[in-house]
Amino acid sequence: MESFDPAELPELLKLYYRRLFPYSQYYRWLNYGGVVKNYFQNREFSFTLKDDIYIRYQSFNNQSDLEKEIQKMNPYKIDIGAVYSHRPSQHNAVKLGAFQAQEKELVFDIDMTDYDDVRRCCGSADICSKCWTLMTMAIRIIDRALKEDFGFKHRLWVFSGRRGVHCWVCDESVRKLSSTVRSGIVEYLSLVKGGQDVKKKVHLSEKIHPFVRRSINIIKKYFEEYALVDQDILENKESWDKILALLPENILFCRISVPIDLQKVDQFDPFTVPTISSICHELDVISTNENEIAENEAESDIKHRTKDYKKTSLAPYVKVFERFLENLDKSRKGELLKKSVEIGYNPGGMAIDSPYCFQKLRLLTTMFSLTWWPTLML
Amino acid sequence: MQFSGANRRKLRLAGDQKNACYPHSLQFYLEPPSENISLIEFENLAIDRLKLLKTVENLGVRYVKGTEQYQSKLESEIRKLKFSFRENLEDEYEPRRKDHISHFILRLAYCQSEDLRRWFIQQEMDLLRFRFTILPKDKIQNFLKDSHLQFEAISDEEKNHREQEIIASSVSLSGAQLELESVYKIPFADALDLFRGRRVYLEDGFAYVPLKDIVAIILNEFRAKLSKALALTARSLPAVQSDERLQPLLSHLSHSYTGQDYSTQGNTGKISLDQIDSLSTTSFPPCMRQLHKALRENHHLRHGGRMQYGLFLKGIGLTLEQALQFWKREFVRGKMDPDKFDRGYSYNIRHSFGKEGKRTDYTPYSCMKIILTNPPGQGDYHGCPFRHSDPELLKQKLHSYKISPQRTSQILDLVKGTHYQVACQKYFEMIHNVDDCGFSLNHPNQFFDESQRILNGGKDIKKESVLPETQAKPGVQKTKDTSCALSSLNSSLEADMEGLEDYFSQ
Numbered sequence: 001m002e003s004f005d006p007a008e009l010p011e012l013l014k015l016y017y018r019r020l021f022p023y024s025q026y027y028r029w030l031n032y033g034g035v036v037k038n039y040f041q042n043r044e045f046s047f048t049l050k051d052d053i054y055i056r057y058q059s060f061n062n063q064s065d066l067e068k069e070i071q072k073m074n075p076y077k078i079d080i081g082a083v084y085s086h087r088p089s090q091h092n093a094v095k096l097g098a099f100q101a102q103e104k105e106l107v108f109d110i111d112m113t114d115y116d117d118v119r120r121c122c123g124s125a126d127i128c129s130k131c132w133t134l135m136t137m138a139i140r141i142i143d144r145a146l147k148e149d150f151g152f153k154h155r156l157w158v159f160s161g162r163r164g165v166h167c168w169v170c171d172e173s174v175r176k177l178s179s180t181v182r183s184g185i186v187e188y189l190s191l192v193k194g195g196q197d198v199k200k201k202v203h204l205s206e207k208i209h210p211f212v213r214r215s216i217n218i219i220k221k222y223f224e225e226y227a228l229v230d231q232d233i234l235e236n237k238e239s240w241d242k243i244l245a246l247l248p249e250n251i252l253f254c255r256i257s258v259p260i261d262l263q264k265v266d267q268f269d270p271f272t273v274p275t276i277s278s279i280c281h282e283l284d285v286i287s288t289n290e291n292e293i294a295e296n297e298a299e300s301d302i303k304h305r306t307k308d309y310k311k312t313s314l315a316p317y318v319k320v321f322e323r324f325l326e327n328l329d330k331s332r333k334g335e336l337l338k339k340s341v342e343i344g345y346n347p348g349g350m351a352i353d354s355p356y357c358f359q360k361l362r363l364l365t366t367m368f369s370l371t372w373w374p375t376l377m378l
Numbered sequence: 379m380q381f382s383g384a385n386r387r388k389l390r391l392a393g394d395q396k397n398a399c400y401p402h403s404l405q406f407y408l409e410p411p412s413e414n415i416s417l418i419e420f421e422n423l424a425i426d427r428l429k430l431l432k433t434v435e436n437l438g439v440r441y442v443k444g445t446e447q448y449q450s451k452l453e454s455e456i457r458k459l460k461f462s463f464r465e466n467l468e469d470e471y472e473p474r475r476k477d478h479i480s481h482f483i484l485r486l487a488y489c490q491s492e493d494l495r496r497w498f499i500q501q502e503m504d505l506l507r508f509r510f511t512i513l514p515k516d517k518i519q520n521f522l523k524d525s526h527l528q529f530e531a532i533s534d535e536e537k538n539h540r541e542q543e544i545i546a547s548s549v550s551l552s553g554a555q556l557e558l559e560s561v562y563k564i565p566f567a568d569a570l571d572l573f574r575g576r577r578v579y580l581e582d583g584f585a586y587v588p589l590k591d592i593v594a595i596i597l598n599e600f601r602a603k604l605s606k607a608l609a610l611t612a613r614s615l616p617a618v619q620s621d622e623r624l625q626p627l628l629s630h631l632s633h634s635y636t637g638q639d640y641s642t643q644g645n646t647g648k649i650s651l652d653q654i655d656s657l658s659t660t661s662f663p664p665c666m667r668q669l670h671k672a673l674r675e676n677h678h679l680r681h682g683g684r685m686q687y688g689l690f691l692k693g694i695g696l697t698l699e700q701a702l703q704f705w706k707r708e709f710v711r712g713k714m715d716p717d718k719f720d721r722g723y724s725y726n727i728r729h730s731f732g733k734e735g736k737r738t739d740y741t742p743y744s745c746m747k748i749i750l751t752n753p754p755g756q757g758d759y760h761g762c763p764f765r766h767s768d769p770e771l772l773k774q775k776l777h778s779y780k781i782s783p784q785r786t787s788q789i790l791d792l793v794k795g796t797h798y799q800v801a802c803q804k805y806f807e808m809i810h811n812v813d814d815c816g817f818s819l820n821h822p823n824q825f826f827d828e829s830q831r832i833l834n835g836g837k838d839i840k841k842e843s844v845l846p847e848t849q850a851k852p853g854v855q856k857t858k859d860t861s862c863a864l865s866s867l868n869s870s871l872e873a874d875m876e877g878l879e880d881y882f883s884q
Contacts, residue, residue: 114756117756150583151582180570187574193753193755207546207549208546209546210579
């Protein structure tokens, strides 16, 4: 692990955005094949800058615009908003009421702190590989449902860089879904209901719905490992604490948000995801070796820049992202062909009223309470 | 639709033709009527349907929908008002025609605002649900076909392949029943009410719906179509409203019969911030009392709580400046950085007062909205305590509010029967020491206003010894109010009508 000083962050980010950030893949994603006019141009981005400055309604004409602005602003965090009826950067020029959010991916946000009331290994600020198993189970359960029950094909799972994961569902029909249908999907996936005043938050009826049954089957696979790992971690917990105490807290907060390979979700280890400082260090090593340190941006630099990430530990993550993009492309081509042959089906939906359609999800956490488990061994 | 003055011209149809117009006892109101009717009939039809929808609303609050009591009371009201609801031996033409025309008239009155539309759609859906559930099985298929709903029944082979899953997904379906019933394959988004509650089997984006559950889908379809239609109607409303004969009637209809929305600024500035703590125990409904307490204790509230409580405070008269001060003071006590508050939270407060963004002046939530939408999750304090709290914890809370055990169990009984608002009325009666609160509760700000009215003098309301005739139950009280409003409506319209008669007789 690298030693890390928060004051270094702006410099590290500058390097990251010049040499590593995958602009072309990012643009390829959000452009969605350029099929719909101005889809990329009407997309809202927001930046969180140094000192917690937050700016909304950023929008860009093309990849190069996006690149220039990010390099100029050096954001600590980039959020992707909805696609609006007009260019977000010009929203003030639009007649009152006419500027509306129109489409957005369906995004799930699972945070480790949602499991605080059932995990005993860590407090709310920490994660360890035992509680990460809870996350792995959640990913499997939700992904199976989104794929098999709802028929969603393009699901991008991303490690948020801190303590959680996001799932971006990008199917064309999904981006058009109304907010009521979105809430319905979240409700379908929810088992834990109730605020502070409800003790028993999970109620299962006599009949077990296939969603619940299949989710239980997934948990069964992990449960043994989860119980065993319990012992291991607790034994070594003291030594872990010692190591963690040495590191400044900030180190946990500066990992890069990377896609997760679903085929290998069981092996995903958030502790091995590169941090901003480690990745920049890798670049330095490469540059020293290849003698490419330059003050100004020369033309040849651009060519090298686009391939720099391939030499770093970011490469496998970008590959996952590219596979996702290829599937989107394939699907698009298939749809265009189909539409030219028959009348296509479009479930459609009404316009979305809130631009940031994140749905928080707590999932099946009380499954881990041992007193409840025996009743499920049907 | 065209209107004539004093002349009444009813289309005279032959017997067969009449029945062909309305082949079923219920309908989706897809086509507007195309007759001439008199203004008098126009007005009467509208008022009758409004009475019916108001009854639907009241019964829906007092009884559980679908129970024997609910259905028989609703049936008698429909019969009394001579609307259609089931197939009889008598001539069905008149009741069905009445049903058809009156629905479209009310669309004109109820398309004008979001709240009005929501109310209208809700009651029309409940009415349709009732009519559909009493439809005989053999009539269902024909009705579906005539209503152009694209429901595709799956083959027996496909049904058998998924037999276990379909049975496991549908609450009251057994294997034997599934043998006999059709199963329909519908895109999942069209089966919203079913899949969100996990009451249907989903596979690859489709819901497999047994016939008995089709009603939920139909209602969903109906709601979507009606919502769209109301939006369209609103756009052509200026043309209708410019007709002087219709304008007074339409505006009377929507103002007389729905509740206040508490968005007017008539009472701003009358409350000071240091009164809030005591007001929360004397005049706040339990939902807001609980939010206030949580805010004071935790110096924080999550978004759902901030919206529900913040808008309520606006409704009781807090100004924007007071609201900003109130929230900031509390959040800063919770060690929030004042600048962070200014950056993150004050924007939202100004937004809810209509000073930012699209500048909608958001209205405080009604009981229905709080009960039916956005249930609280872990760490939330919003919602309706009667709806969302565990009975045990609710009991403890009422105890801490000094409600006696006997009265507490009365409240808990009402909660068990899902009569959440009536339970809240009981709480009101107990803390104000009256036998009858004298109103039908449907809004937290209404609770506050009524409470203030009692505590600050004004009239002596509803004490047993003083005014015996007002001992009536809230429901009956409401009817009285309704008929008073009706007679004033009628008299003003009569005056209009007289003028018209004169005009046409010249």
